[in-house]
Amino acid sequence: MRVKESERALSDTALRSIDNDYLIKLTMDLVNIESPTGKEREVAEFYRNQLSELGFKTTLQEVEADRYNVLAIMKGSGGGPTLMFNGHLDTSFSPREDPKILRAISPVYRTEPPWCYREGDWLYGMGVFNMKGALAAYAACAKSIQDASVELKGDIMIAGVVGEIEKTQIDRFQGPEYRGYGTGTAHLVTHGGTADAAILGEPTGLRLMRAHFGSVWAKISIGGTLVHTAHATGVQNAILQMTKVVEAIQKWIPDYQRRFEYQSVKPSVNLGSIEGGWPWRASRTPAFCNLYLDVRYPPRRHPLDLKQELQVILSDLRDKEGIDADLELYVSDTWAELSEDEYILKSLSQAHERVFEKPVESVVFSWSSDANILTRNGVAAVNYGPTGGPGKETRGTCYIPNLIGCTKVYTLAALDFCSKRREEVRRSSYL
Numbered sequence: 001m002r003v004k005e006s007e008r009a010l011s012d013t014a015l016r017s018i019d020n021d022y023l024i025k026l027t028m029d030l031v032n033i034e035s036p037t038g039k040e041r042e043v044a045e046f047y048r049n050q051l052s053e054l055g056f057k058t059t060l061q062e063v064e065a066d067r068y069n070v071l072a073i074m075k076g077s078g079g080g081p082t083l084m085f086n087g088h089l090d091t092s093f094s095p096r097e098d099p100k101i102l103r104a105i106s107p108v109y110r111t112e113p114p115w116c117y118r119e120g121d122w123l124y125g126m127g128v129f130n131m132k133g134a135l136a137a138y139a140a141c142a143k144s145i146q147d148a149s150v151e152l153k154g155d156i157m158i159a160g161v162v163g164e165i166e167k168t169q170i171d172r173f174q175g176p177e178y179r180g181y182g183t184g185t186a187h188l189v190t191h192g193g194t195a196d197a198a199i200l201g202e203p204t205g206l207r208l209m210r211a212h213f214g215s216v217w218a219k220i221s222i223g224g225t226l227v228h229t230a231h232a233t234g235v236q237n238a239i240l241q242m243t244k245v246v247e248a249i250q251k252w253i254p255d256y257q258r259r260f261e262y263q264s265v266k267p268s269v270n271l272g273s274i275e276g277g278w279p280w281r282a283s284r285t286p287a288f289c290n291l292y293l294d295v296r297y298p299p300r301r302h303p304l305d306l307k308q309e310l311q312v313i314l315s316d317l318r319d320k321e322g323i324d325a326d327l328e329l330y331v332s333d334t335w336a337e338l339s340e341d342e343y344i345l346k347s348l349s350q351a352h353e354r355v356f357e358k359p360v361e362s363v364v365f366s367w368s369s370d371a372n373i374l375t376r377n378g379v380a381a382v383n384y385g386p387t388g389g390p391g392k393e394t395r396g397t398c399y400i401p402n403l404i405g406c407t408k409v410y411t412l413a414a415l416d417f418c419s420k421r422r423e424e425v426r427r428s429s430y431l
Contacts, residue, residue, distance in 0.1 A: 010150050011415050015408055017147040018140060023407055024123070024400060026050060027136040031116035031125040036094040038177035040162040043089050044068040047135065047160045054143055056158065063162050063187045067176060070160035071193050074142055080153025081422040083344075083414055084195035084379065085138035086185065086370060088164030091127040102126075106396035123398040129387045133398045134201025134406070135160060137386060141410040154418035157195050161185045164370055170219065170292070170330050181333055185370035189377040196426055197344035197417065198381040199410065202369050203388030206352070206360075206402060206409075210338040210345060210382050213267060213296040213366040216306040217331035220245060220314070222323065224276075226287040238289035239276045241323045245291060246271065248313050256309060262298030268366045270294040294331075296366040303332035336371035342380045343425035344417060351412035352384075355405055360384075380427070384409070 035043040044060060048070045052058045056072035063069055070089070093105065095115045102109040108124040110117070116125030123133070138158045145152070161184030169178045185193075202209075222245070224238030249271070257266040272294050277286030295306050307329055317323045338345065352360035374381035386406035387398050417425060 007419070010148065011412055014144050014148040014150055014411050014415060017144040018404070018407055018411065019143060019147070020404055022143060023136055023140040023403065024118070026139055027123060027128060027133050027398065027403065028116040028118070028125075030132040030135055031123070031128045032114050034095060034115070035089050035091055035127065036177065037090040037163055037165045037167060037180045038067065038175065040089045041066045041068055044070050044160060044162070047089065048072070050139055051158060054139060055146065056142070061187060061191060061193070063184055064176060067162045069162060069184050069188050069193070070158070071188065072158045074156040076152040076154045076156075076418055078153065079421055080155070080418050081196035081420065081425045082155040082157055083417050084157040084159055084193070084198035085141070085410070086159045086161065086198050086200050086374065086381070087131050087135045087138065088184065088370070089135070089160045089162055090165050090180065092130065092165050093126065095126045106394060108396040121400045123400060124396055126396060128398040129395050130203050131201055131385060131387070133387055133403050134385050137201060137403060137407040137410055140407045141414060144407075144411050145414065150415065152415070152418035153421065156414055156418060157193070159185070159188055159193050161188055161370065166215070166368055168217065168331050181331060181368070182370050182373045185373045189374060189379065194377065195379050196422065197342070198371070198374050198379050199344070199348065199413065200369055200371055200381060200383045201385035201406070202383045204363060204365075204383050204385045205389035206356070206384070206386065206406060207363045208345065208348060208352070208360045208382065208384050209363050209365060210340070211263070211299050211364050212336050212369060212371065212383070213262070213265075213298055213364075214301070214303070214335035214372065215331060215333045215368055216295045216297060216303050216329055218293045218295065218307070218310055219328045219330055220291040220293070220310070221326040221328070222289045224286045224288055227285050229283045232285050235285055238286045242274065242276065242289040242291055244321055244323060245314070245317060245325060248317055249293070252309070252313055260298055260301065263364050265298070265364045265366065267296040267298060269296070297335070299335040299337040301335070303329060303334070333368050334372045334376070336369065336375055336381065338375060338380055338382055339427065342382070342427060343420070344380055344382055344413070347413040347416045348382065348384050348409065350416065351409040354412060355408045
């Protein structure tokens with residue numbers, strides 16, 4: 001009984017030690033540094049310096065020129081597990097993009113610095129939602145444990161990674177600004193950045209996400225006959241042929257969603273882009289037409305299941321309409337699923353219930369995260385983040401009470417997880 005009372009007293013001290021001003025300021029400082037995918041160096045150097053000041057042993061991992069992961073470790077006394085807090089440094093867009101595009105994404109974005117601002121209990125700015133608030137919460141969590149003079153058996157690792165955002169190279173779109181989809185974490189986990197478990201503060205709205213969907217991006221191509229408008233009568237037009245492909249895919253989607261449903265969540269399908277012909281020379285029929293799809297698929301399925309589904313559609317069109325279309329997969333980002341008996345889930349669930357005085361809600365989303373890369377490299381990874389609450393938050397927003405509450409949950413979960421012996425929190429299948 002005295003042991004439990006002692007643990008409770010230590011955790012109470014750590015919670016009282018959370019520096020809300022530090023948390024809010026660090027969040028705003030991170031948001032005020034532009035870091036679209038491919039341009040993460042400045043924010044990485046800043047974050048590393050912040051963690052170094054907290055006593056972490058820090059390293060900058062060069063993933064490629066001017067792109068650095070931050071790897072920071074706060075050593076425990078020994079014998080305990082390592083808990084990683086993993087978050088991406090890149091944002092989906094740059095705050096300097098076309099204002100019309102920015103307004104379409106979120107009306108709260110500013111078009112000139114400072115990018116982050118506060119109004120009452122809310123923070124606004126690009127990246128505060130996804131996911132610089134969580135990056136600040138990681139640091140504030142570690143600071144509270146240090147300020148409370150709590151010694152843990154296990155290590156706390158904080159990883160700020162490049163290139164998590166869902167984007168990739170294809171066709172003429174080449175370069176670091178297109179190298180996302182887990183680029184940083186894939187480098188991290190194969191270059192010393194490994195742990196027993198990981199918490200990712202993606203925008204789950206203080207809900208626990210132990211599983212999420214995978215995604216397949218497919219390119220469907222149709223070649224066309226190039227002739228002048230004056231001679232186009234009777235010539236098969238690649239754009240018109242592609243409209244039949246689009247119609248066939250739309251017809252297929254409801255049946256696909258029914259068959260591939262997972263825990264009452266239907267996989268999403270998005271016709272993300274289409275291009276064909278030469279807009280600068282409309283006097284010619286299109287020599288090509290390309291359609292780009294994003295198809296989400298549930299845990300325990302394989303990307304080739306999706307390729308087969310799409311190939312059946314195209315084969316049917318070839319037989320019935322004479323449309324010769326080529327299919328190429330250019331993203332095959334897999335799903336994540338964590339066993340319900342993983343100890344990190346228990347740590348987070350108990351911490352959430354203590355902070356918010358109600359059980360944590362479990363969710364499954366169709367968006368991707370680096371949890372898939374971590375779990376496949378032996379790190380039990382779960383998503384739980386401060387932003388994204390249902391009906392309350394949108395892109396570019398962060399509700400400060402939720403940010404503070406999430407930091408408390410991180411602190412309690414870290415105290416519990418890292419105070420155990422390593423063999424107590426590891427499933428036998430990983431040993």
